[in-house]
Amino acid sequence: MKIFTARQIAEIDAYTIEHEPISSIDLMERAAGQIFKWIISHFPAPQSCKVFVGPGNNGGDGLALARMLADKNYAVEVFVLRITDKISDEAEANLERIRNLNTLDLYEMTSIESMPWLFKDDIVVDAIFGSGLSRPLEELSLDVVKAINASDAKVIAIDIPSGLMGEDNSKNNLRGIVRADYTLSLQFPKLAFLFPENAEYVGEWEVLPIGLHPEIIQTEPTAYKLLTREFVKSLLMPRKKFDHKGTYGHGLLISGSYGKMGAAILASRASLRSGIGLLTTHIPRLGYQIMQTAVPEAMVSIDRSDIIFTEYPDLSQFKAVAIGPGIDKKQNSFKAMIDLLKEVKVPMVIDADAINIIGEHPELKEELPMGSIFTPHVKEFERLVGKSGDSYTRNCMQREFAKKHGLSLMLKGAYTAICCPEGTCYFNPTGNPGMATAGSGDVLTGIILSLLSQGYSSHIAAIIGAYLHGLAGDLASVDVGVEALTASDIIDYLPKAWLHLKK
Numbered sequence: 210m211k212i213f214t215a216r217q218i219a220e221i222d223a224y225t226i227e228h229e230p231i232s233s234i235d236l237m238e239r240a241a242g243q244i245f246k247w248i249i250s251h252f253p254a255p256q257s258c259k260v261f262v263g264p265g266n267n268g269g270d271g272l273a274l275a276r277m278l279a280d281k282n283y284a285v286e287v288f289v290l291r292i293t294d295k296i297s298d299e300a301e302a303n304l305e306r307i308r309n310l311n312t313l314d315l316y317e318m319t320s321i322e323s324m325p326w327l328f329k330d331d332i333v334v335d336a337i338f339g340s341g342l343s344r345p346l347e348e349l350s351l352d353v354v355k356a357i358n359a360s361d362a363k364v365i366a367i368d369i370p371s372g373l374m375g376e377d378n379s380k381n382n383l384r385g386i387v388r389a390d391y392t393l394s395l396q397f398p399k400l401a402f403l404f405p406e407n408a409e410y411v412g413e414w415e416v417l418p419i420g421l422h423p424e425i426i427q428t429e430p431t432a433y434k435l436l437t438r439e440f441v442k443s444l445l446m447p448r449k450k451f452d453h454k455g456t457y458g459h460g461l462l463i464s465g466s467y468g469k470m471g472a473a474i475l476a477s478r479a480s481l482r483s484g485i486g487l488l489t490t491h492i493p494r495l496g497y498q499i500m501q502t503a504v505p506e507a508m509v510s511i512d513r514s515d516i517i518f519t520e521y522p523d524l525s526q527f528k529a530v531a532i533g534p535g536i537d538k539k540q541n542s543f544k545a546m547i548d549l550l551k552e553v554k555v556p557m558v559i560d561a562d563a564i565n566i567i568g569e570h571p572e573l574k575e576e577l578p579m580g581s582i583f584t585p586h587v588k589e590f591e592r593l594v595g596k597s598g599d600s601y602t603r604n605c606m607q608r609e610f611a612k613k614h615g616l617s618l619m620l621k622g623a624y625t626a627i628c629c630p631e632g633t634c635y636f637n638p639t640g641n642p643g644m645a646t647a648g649s650g651d652v653l654t655g656i657i658l659s660l661l662s663q664g665y666s667s668h669i670a671a672i673i674g675a676y677l678h679g680l681a682g683d684l685a686s687v688d689v690g691v692e693a694l695t696a697s698d699i700i701d702y703l704p705k706a707w708l709h710l711k712k
């Protein structure tokens with residue numbers, strides 16, 4: 210699913226109005242109708258609704274919604290914030306439609322003095338500003354937002370919480386953003402919803418389709434996409450009857466050190482559960498018996514060191530190489546890593562301490578093999594790319610780094626972001642907080658190595674890997690819950706995740 214900027218959404222609205230064609234007021238009616246349907250199914254009447262309305266079309270949506278709710282016997286009070294004398298034509302038309310209704314109460318607010326008391330059982334509809342917000346809130350709208358945030362009422366934001374910018378909030382006044390319980394986004398999610406620091410404003414969000422024109426949605430370019438099952442499924446390569454294990458490639462996993470052999474086991478098992486033909490896991494000597502016992506399907510390559518990574522096997526037979534899970538950052542590992550980066554010609558997955566080593570030795574950035582995949586979490590990302598104060602800026606840095614070095618850079622988190630060398634950034638919706646547990650990143654590395662070995666190109670391996678990993682975690686959480694979920698559970702649910710993805 211494409212994610213557009215606020216400016217693009219305005220263009221898509223305008224295109225729809227001209228080419229469907231549909232009048233702006235009817236499109237608004239459609240939007241309000243969708244929100245209305247959502248509210249009556251989640252909060253059936255009778256309920257007390259207080260609708261706060263701003264000067265633009267977001268306010269217009271709120272006014273149309275208020276009429277629909279009143280008609281359905283909700284106790285509706287509408288508060289029109291008189292922020293400016295100008296009010297959009299569609300909002301004005303909807304205001305006219307309710308002016309003489311005796312099924313609702315209409316108030317004009319010129320100062321915070323007329324702010325109503327908000328009760329715990331009230332539903333507050335936030336229709337103050339939508340995607341047309343151009344600057345941080347001030348004066349009356351800021352005061353109203355603060356009052357809404359101070360209440361215990363259930364807050365439903367139309368399209369986007371008022372005060373939140375669709376993309377860049379690095380210069381916003383954070384006290385002037387509605388903290389919604391639910392955000393009902395029209396047709397598309399906003400980029401800002403995917404950043405962790407905005408979760409407290411957005412609450413639970415849902416996308417409500419309003420029938421914007423499919424032609425422009427298809428042709429309008431965007432750098433941001435949210436992964437869907439259909440899209441990920443379309444990337445899968447079918448297995449053919451006469452395929453053999455050579456068809457699915459031989460991968461090399463360099464993993465583990467003294468005290469961290471578990472990482473090698475988790476990544477190996479995940480790789481084998483994701484379709485790889487042959488797997489060799491290179492580990493320090495002392496891990497030999499552990500590996501052979503825990504993962505009999507994997508071949509084992511033994512380092513001369515008992516406890517760390519210091520060398521690697523002949524690379525000619527491998528279709529992909531992954532390095533990182535549990536390797537540590539000792540000096541000899543760093544040296545072996547330099548040689549490896551110089552010699553490798555196949556795509557790599559670079560994770561954990563392998564990322565940290567490159568972060569500590571910036572000169573290594575010049576050696577990064579093209580087409581590789583980096584899988585940092587935020588801390589590793591900062592060591593590799595640099596620090597930033599907010600997620601939007603971090604995302605810009607991430608896209609820039611991926612382009613500059615010609616690689617896929619995946620930033621792991623609740624909406625893992627995968628930035629590709631050509632500039633697109635995909636966000637992964639699968640996964641849950643149960644996956645914030647030791648070793649779940651190692652599992653991801655194993656899955657991606659497996660996909661690369663099978664011949665998937667780098668960014669596609671990253672996309673399928675992230676989606677499948679999160680899906681396995683989601684399916685596991687249904688049975689074991691989020692608290693008890695372990696990285697091994699993610700591996701155990703990979704079979705179900707594959708079946709679910711291919712359904």
Ligand SMILES: NC(=O)C1=CN([C@@H]2O[C@H](COP(=O)(O)OP(=O)(O)OC[C@H]3O[C@@H](n4cnc5c(N)ncnc54)[C@H](O)[C@@H]3O)[C@@H](O)[C@H]2O)[C@@H](O)CC1
Pocket residue numbers: 219222223233234236237238240263264265266267268269270292297337338339340341342343344345346347350367368369395419
């Ligand atoms: N026909 C359409 O274009 C549709 C628009 N829709 C709704 O319209 C919204 C976008 O409408 P608009 O573009 O009118 O934008 P808004 O409703 O967000 O309002 C923007 C207006 O507020 C002013 N403004 C912006 N920031 C301000 C600030 N900080 N303080 C004071 N005034 C400020 C702007 O100058 C502009 O007049 C969407 O979020 C959605 O809810 C939906 O009805 C679907 C159809």
Ligand SMILES: Nc1ncnc2c1ncn2[C@@H]1O[C@H](COP(=O)(O)OP(=O)(O)O)[C@@H](O)[C@H]1O
Pocket residue numbers: 585586621622623624625639640641642643644645646647648649650651652653678679
């Ligand atoms: N709240 C969350 N929602 C969805 N996925 C999550 C969440 N927390 C963690 N994950 C996923 O779990 C994995 C954790 O990786 P990482 O931090 O490297 O763990 P480790 O180093 O313990 O292996 C990532 O793929 C991340 O996207």
Ligand SMILES: [K+]
Pocket residue numbers: 267335336337338339366367368369370371
């Ligand atoms: K809003």
